[in-house]
Each structure stands twice: as structure tokens, then as C-alpha cells.
Amino acid sequence: MALFPWMIVQMWRERKEAWERRHDQLTLNAEGLLFTSPTQTIQAKWDELETFTLLPNRGTIKPVLIGTAHGEFLLTSHRYHVWSLLQQYAPQVLEPVRQRAEQEQRKRGDLEGERGAWSGGEVGVGARRWSYQSRDTQFALQCASFVTLCAPLIFLAIWHVNYSGEIDAPAPVVWPQVVGTLLVSSLIVAGGWLWFSRAEILANEQGLEVRSPFYKPRRVAWESIENYGWDGWGEFVLASGRKVYFARVFKPVRVEELRELIERRGR
Incomplete structure (x- = not known):
């Protein structure tokens, strides 16, 4: 409230x-x-x-x-x-800002390391790649998963005790509600971890490609990028009059490097 x-x-x-x-x-x-x-x-x-x-x-x-x-x-x-x-x-x-960002990034930790910065899984192999797999994002998802799974069950338990009127002799557990709540909560948590493991941004000579397990890849050619910035929904590139978001609640690892690339190649 x-x-x-x-x-x-x-x-x-x-x-x-x-x-x-x-x-x-x-x-x-x-x-x-x-x-x-x-x-x-x-x-x-x-x-x-x-x-x-x-x-x-x-x-x-x-x-x-x-x-x-x-x-x-x-x-x-x-x-x-x-x-x-x-x-x-x-x-x-800007150099001190970049140095602080790099130090902060090392502290927070890119879980995939330098190999994860390339789509081929090896340094210099494939397209340049940015995932969302940082320790900060992992910790946030762990906390969100705990709350998503536990909070509804705690609410049901409190409601059940209050409804029965007797703590020592509560009414029978309504298992369909418990199972349904667990199922919905588990699907939400699974969706979050699926996004964490699969979402990524790729960059090659043609442009950017923003990938997510929940929608088709969104491709942006370098020459079509008009601007980039931030609004209430997140950080985006503006290409051909369309906003393509690459950072909403969570930012990709090495986000400063990605911004510099967009600035250098997109104009």
C-alpha cells in the first residue's frame, strides 16, 4: 500500500x-x-x-x-x-568515466568472460556479442525468483489460517490453489531465467541484432540508425523511425562499449 x-x-x-x-x-x-x-x-x-x-x-x-x-x-x-x-x-x-565503468564492470563481473564477447565462443571468432549475464543481474533474478515463488505461498498460508479461525486446527488445505500458484510462479521464474540465458545483442559489419527468446530477432542496419537515447521504457536506438530497445530493467554487459560502437557506426 x-x-x-x-x-x-x-x-x-x-x-x-x-x-x-x-x-x-x-x-x-x-x-x-x-x-x-x-x-x-x-x-x-x-x-x-x-x-x-x-x-x-x-x-x-x-x-x-x-x-x-x-x-x-x-x-x-x-x-x-x-x-x-x-x-x-x-x-x-570521458576517460576517467570509462575507467571507473571498467573497474565497476570487473567488480560486478561478466559471468561469461572475454569468450562471451564473441558469438563464436572464442576471442575474435564471429560477431561481437553482448549478453545480460552479469553478477548484478543474476543476483537480482535470484531475489526476484525467491519473492515470486515464496510470497504467494506465504499469502495463501496466512489467508488459510485466518479463514479457518483456528491455528491449532486449520481447515483442509485447498491444494488446487497451492498447485496453481506454484505453477504460475514457476512459469514466471522460468521465463526470467530463460531470458537471462538467451537474450543477447550481436554486431557485425551490417548492423545490430537484438535477440530475445520471447520475440523474433530485431535487426538494425548501421545506415538506418538516426539516433539513440533513453526514455521511460529504457535505452534504445532509433532506426527508420522505429525504436529498438536494448536495455530496459537490466543493461547488457560492457554497455559503454556498445554505446560507443552505436555512436561510431550509426552516424
């Missing part, structure tokens, strides 16, 4: 922050950037950029703190577009 009010409060905070920053404006060109807001104005050349710090997400808001020789400013939107331009004009400020 407390989840719904919390979601309302969170959405209100996000809208409030967006409204407060509605006059913020960032202009980028070949020489540098210009940030203006009601409280500050910062202009800097590309070689005057010093830091690019990813801050913790706040719901749908993905803030980043950009530091320059003339001060720093907070950006709460268009993170990936700015990232793509910095790759071209100021890659030096």
Missing part, C-alpha cells in the same frame, strides 16, 4: 525539478559549450572541460555534473547526446 504513495511523491519531485530547471539551456558547437540558467552562465572551449561526473539517477532524471575551467554546472537531461558530442570534441574528460 505504501508503494503507490511513494511513486506519486517521486513523480511529483521529478516534475518539480524539471519545472525549476525549465530555463536551463546548453548550447554546443565546434568551438565549445555555453550553459545558461537564471543563476549562472558558463562558457568554455572544449579543451577547458575538466570533469564529467555521472550522478545517481533520480527516477527518470539522469543528472550529470560538468566541470570546466570557469566553473561547474548540473545537467539533468540529454545526457547521452552530450556524451556523444564529448566523444568527438573532448574525449579526455
Whole structure:
């Protein structure tokens, strides 16, 4: 019951922050950037950029703190577009971010290792490959599986005791409900682990291919990619006017490498 009010409060905070920053404006060109807001104005050349710090997400808001020789400013939107331009004009400020991401990735662990980065199962064999098999995702699925299997049974047990009125002498167990609940819960859990083991993204000279056990492969040619970004449903590439999502609840391993490839080959 407390989840719904919390979601309302969170959405209100996000809208409030967006409204407060509605006059913020960032202009980028070949020489540098210009940030203006009601409280500050910062202009800097590309070689005057010093830091690019990813801050913790706040719901749908993905803030980043950009530091320059003339001060720093907070950006709460268009993170990936700015990232793509910095790759071209100021890659030096992104290098620490990449190093931290690589360290974090090693800590979290790509369960398949370097061999899993290629569709042929050996380094350099086949198409480049990104799976979703990280330790973080595995742990999240383990927790979700436990809750999905146990929570309905606990609810049925409590309901059964309350319905019988006597803890020492409860009414007979309604086995069809128990078996049906276990069956549905098991199918949900099995679907999650099937996705974990089979979902992947492949990249070759022609383009990207997003695979899932629950739908046909979605192929995107490099020349058809118009943009990539993030919305409330996840991270996507926009190709021929159609959004193809490659990260929703869980991100693929080495996601920064995938983003760089999309930026390099898709435009």
C-alpha cells in the first residue's frame, strides 16, 4: 500500500525539478559549450572541460555534473547526446568515466568472460556479442525468483489460517490453489531465467541484432540508425523511425562499449 504513495511523491519531485530547471539551456558547437540558467552562465572551449561526473539517477532524471575551467554546472537531461558530442570534441574528460565503468564492470563481473564477447565462443571468432549475464543481474533474478515463488505461498498460508479461525486446527488445505500458484510462479521464474540465458545483442559489419527468446530477432542496419537515447521504457536506438530497445530493467554487459560502437557506426 505504501508503494503507490511513494511513486506519486517521486513523480511529483521529478516534475518539480524539471519545472525549476525549465530555463536551463546548453548550447554546443565546434568551438565549445555555453550553459545558461537564471543563476549562472558558463562558457568554455572544449579543451577547458575538466570533469564529467555521472550522478545517481533520480527516477527518470539522469543528472550529470560538468566541470570546466570557469566553473561547474548540473545537467539533468540529454545526457547521452552530450556524451556523444564529448566523444568527438573532448574525449579526455570521458576517460576517467570509462575507467571507473571498467573497474565497476570487473567488480560486478561478466559471468561469461572475454569468450562471451564473441558469438563464436572464442576471442575474435564471429560477431561481437553482448549478453545480460552479469553478477548484478543474476543476483537480482535470484531475489526476484525467491519473492515470486515464496510470497504467494506465504499469502495463501496466512489467508488459510485466518479463514479457518483456528491455528491449532486449520481447515483442509485447498491444494488446487497451492498447485496453481506454484505453477504460475514457476512459469514466471522460468521465463526470467530463460531470458537471462538467451537474450543477447550481436554486431557485425551490417548492423545490430537484438535477440530475445520471447520475440523474433530485431535487426538494425548501421545506415538506418538516426539516433539513440533513453526514455521511460529504457535505452534504445532509433532506426527508420522505429525504436529498438536494448536495455530496459537490466543493461547488457560492457554497455559503454556498445554505446560507443552505436555512436561510431550509426552516424
